[in-house]
Amino acid sequence: MKIFHFSDIHAGSKKHFREENLLHIIDEINSGDFDLAIFTGDATNEGQRHEYEKASKLLKTIEVPLVSIPGNHDARSGGIKLFEEYIGQQNGVYEFKDAVIIYVNSAIGDSNDGRVGRVKFNMLKKALNEHSDKAIKILAIHHHILPIPMSGRERNVLANAGDLLDLIQRSDVDLVVSGHRHYPNVYEVENTVFINAGTASSEKTRYGDVNSYCIIDIDEKHKKVTTKRLNGENSVHDFPRTSKRIFSDFGNHAFRAIQLSNTYFSDTSSFLSQHYDEAVKSIKSLDPDLLIHCGGIVKEGIPRNYDSAIGQLKKLEYPMVFTPAARDINYMGYHLFNRHFGDLDQNYSEGDILFQGLSTPQYDSSIGVVGETERKALLKRLNNASCEFRSVFLHHNIIPIPHSREKGLLEDAGDLLRELVDAEIDLVLTGTSYHAYATRVGKTVIANVNSISSAYQRSRFGNSFNLIDIYEKAIVISEINSFWGKRRLLGIWERK
Amino acid sequence: MNKQSQPSKSLDIPVRKFITKRLIAVSKESTIQEAAARMCKFEISSIAILDDEKVIGIVTDKDMKKRALGEGRSPKDSIKEIMTSDLVTVDINSTIKDALKLMSKKRIKHILISEQGNIVGITTRNDLEDLDLQELETLIARD
Numbered sequence: 001m002k003i004f005h006f007s008d009i010h011a012g013s014k015k016h017f018r019e020e021n022l023l024h025i026i027d028e029i030n031s032g033d034f035d036l037a038i039f040t041g042d043a044t045n046e047g048q049r050h051e052y053e054k055a056s057k058l059l060k061t062i063e064v065p066l067v068s069i070p071g072n073h074d075a076r077s078g079g080i081k082l083f084e085e086y087i088g089q090q091n092g093v094y095e096f097k098d099a100v101i102i103y104v105n106s107a108i109g110d111s112n113d114g115r116v117g118r119v120k121f122n123m124l125k126k127a128l129n130e131h132s133d134k135a136i137k138i139l140a141i142h143h144h145i146l147p148i149p150m151s152g153r154e155r156n157v158l159a160n161a162g163d164l165l166d167l168i169q170r171s172d173v174d175l176v177v178s179g180h181r182h183y184p185n186v187y188e189v190e191n192t193v194f195i196n197a198g199t200a201s202s203e204k205t206r207y208g209d210v211n212s213y214c215i216i217d218i219d220e221k222h223k224k225v226t227t228k229r230l231n232g233e234n235s236v237h238d239f240p241r242t243s244k245r246i247f248s249d250f251g252n253h254a255f256r257a258i259q260l261s262n263t264y265f266s267d268t269s270s271f272l273s274q275h276y277d278e279a280v281k282s283i284k285s286l287d288p289d290l291l292i293h294c295g296g297i298v299k300e301g302i303p304r305n306y307d308s309a310i311g312q313l314k315k316l317e318y319p320m321v322f323t324p325a326a327r328d329i330n331y332m333g334y335h336l337f338n339r340h341f342g343d344l345d346q347n348y349s350e351g352d353i354l355f356q357g358l359s360t361p362q363y364d365s366s367i368g369v370v371g372e373t374e375r376k377a378l379l380k381r382l383n384n385a386s387c388e389f390r391s392v393f394l395h396h397n398i399i400p401i402p403h404s405r406e407k408g409l410l411e412d413a414g415d416l417l418r419e420l421v422d423a424e425i426d427l428v429l430t431g432t433s434y435h436a437y438a439t440r441v442g443k444t445v446i447a448n449v450n451s452i453s454s455a456y457q458r459s460r461f462g463n464s465f466n467l468i469d470i471y472e473k474a475i476v477i478s479e480i481n482s483f484w485g486k487r488r489l490l491g492i493w494e495r496k
Numbered sequence: 497m498n499k500q501s502q503p504s505k506s507l508d509i510p511v512r513k514f515i516t517k518r519l520i521a522v523s524k525e526s527t528i529q530e531a532a533a534r535m536c537k538f539e540i541s542s543i544a545i546l547d548d549e550k551v552i553g554i555v556t557d558k559d560m561k562k563r564a565l566g567e568g569r570s571p572k573d574s575i576k577e578i579m580t581s582d583l584v585t586v587d588i589n590s591t592i593k594d595a596l597k598l599m600s601k602k603r604i605k606h607i608l609i610s611e612q613g614n615i616v617g618i619t620t621r622n623d624l625e626d627l628d629l630q631e632l633e634t635l636i637a638r639d
Binding site: 046129132133170171172242245246247248476477487489491492 | 501508509512513514516517518519520521522523539544546549551555588590615616617
């Protein structure tokens with residue numbers, strides 16, 4: 001099956017619209033052997049009638065079946081009603097041979113943010129359940145689900161991207177096609193390929209890039225994505241349809257780490273002391289090589305909370321590394337963290353294994369940032385390390401976490417994720433959003449940990465910490481309930 | 497449109513949504529002791545037995561008690577001695593209801609999940625009993 005994917009044409013805008021580029025793209029669709037084309041939104045620039053007339057006229061010249069969805073620009077000025085008049089349905093299910101394309105409008109009127117509301121989310125769930133047996137499952141949505149590189153401030157994402165990501169993974173969706181950020185990007189997350197086509201014909205590109213689109217070839221064994229830029233540059237990603245699922249040969253056990261966050265040490269009821277004490281017992285019985293605290297050590301960065309932290313942490317006599325959350329550095333926290341725990345960016349290495357910390361919080365803000373200088377320094381350090389296994393730990397999440405609103409993300413998560421995945425970093429550990437989650441992006445396993453002993457947590461599994469076992473041939477991550485010690489597997493991944 | 501808060505509906509959901517799609521196994525050359533050690537290490541109640549990359553059997557906690565200890569076998573005996581090789585599988589697209597029906601009919605607590613003829617995971621009656629709560633994990637779309 002061969003699919004042409006393009007996005008963000010922004011037709012009609014005299015200032016930004018490059019009609020000649022769209023005509024070139026349409027010509028390529030009509031002269032190729034495509035089964036269908038998918039357009040992932042922003043047909044217009046301001047949702048105006050004359051723009052819709054232009055977009056409709058051009059899109060109607062496409063001679064293969066076309067699935068279209070609206071973007072945030074189409075919902076401007078009440079334009080979403082015109083979308084139905086000129087382009088087609090906002091949401092729906094399109095069945096084509098043994099494939100299904102489920103398409104969803106994620107735009108909010110006059111806002112650049114995205115959302116898949118409760119009713120639509122359930123419609124999507126129902127459609128995925130009903131089409132579970134389709135050989136090829138595709139989701140088309142305008143807003144990106146994973147952060148996109150080269151897009152500066154990581155805003156205007158889907159509010160419930162974490163829930164969507166979880167649903168996509170559980171349903172084994174093969175392809176997720178999006179637009180929004182005008183920068184082409186491809187990620188493989190477990191067995192789902194997330195594709196951003198960039199912009200087909202808007203002058204507003206990122207970092208001086210040119211217009212682009214994607215060609216997707218999918219058969220029983222492969223998913224091949226070719227990103228084509230109008231200057232003739234092509235990049236090809238070829239992914240297998242499924243990855244290894246049965247694990248029998250793990251090789252020798254190399255290292256055991258415990259990942260924890262949000263201990264919330266304080267003399268308030270937010271710190272669940274009994275949960276912490278039970279977790280300490282579990283951790284002792286697991287006898288780890290290292291404890292990695294991904295932030296939220298104290299409830300607030302004041303002296304008596306730090307005093308409490310020192311006392312409580314003495315119960316765990318293992319090597320420990322820390323990275324701060326905003327709450328750890330607020331008030332007197334900068335000084336106290338440094339005095340009691342040392343550097344903001346800590347690291348631990350043993351043999352061929354490196355855990356490198358990355359400090360991301362900003363004073364008095366829940367939003368994190370790395371910054372270009374720090375990111376370059378981090379990558380240089382990681383690339384110069386002679387370790388076979390490289391891991392980075394930080395507080396803020398770099399992929400959306402289920403059950404949480406996508407608001408505490410890093411400002412520059414798009415760039416950090418891309419660079420860590422491109423550098424084939426083995427493991428990234430984060431500790432925000434109070435819900436455990438683990439998945440693989442490219443060759444990089446990313447694991448978020450729930451709160452170990454804070455009254456604030458979001459999972460029905462309860463407060464927990466993660467157990468990370470690194471074997472010669474696999475990484476195994478489980479979540480362990482703080483109070484009861486109950487364990488559930490978050491995933492097993494082959495080591496690269 | 498699907499209405500919310502209809503727990504019985506969750507039984508019509510395909511099993512693919514509630515399995516980890518990872519299967520922990522040992523090779524057919526393993527001993528009973530090696531298989532038991534791996535089950536303890538991962539805190540799992542069943543383990544698949546592999547011939548090359550193909551699943552040829554399954555051993556559960558109950559088999560360890562009944563066929564290994566109860567029948568007085570040596571820990572050094574082959575795992576093949578106690579495995580069940582008559583595998584019961586359910587397709588990944590089957591509903592939870594169908595999986596439960598088959599488990600009830602066969603009187604088993606563990607069932608292997610297959611996709612296009614290949615075994616890709618396992619689920620247990622305990623996992624399925626936990627379903628309504630798990631379903632909440634993706635039910636909530638915040639606005």
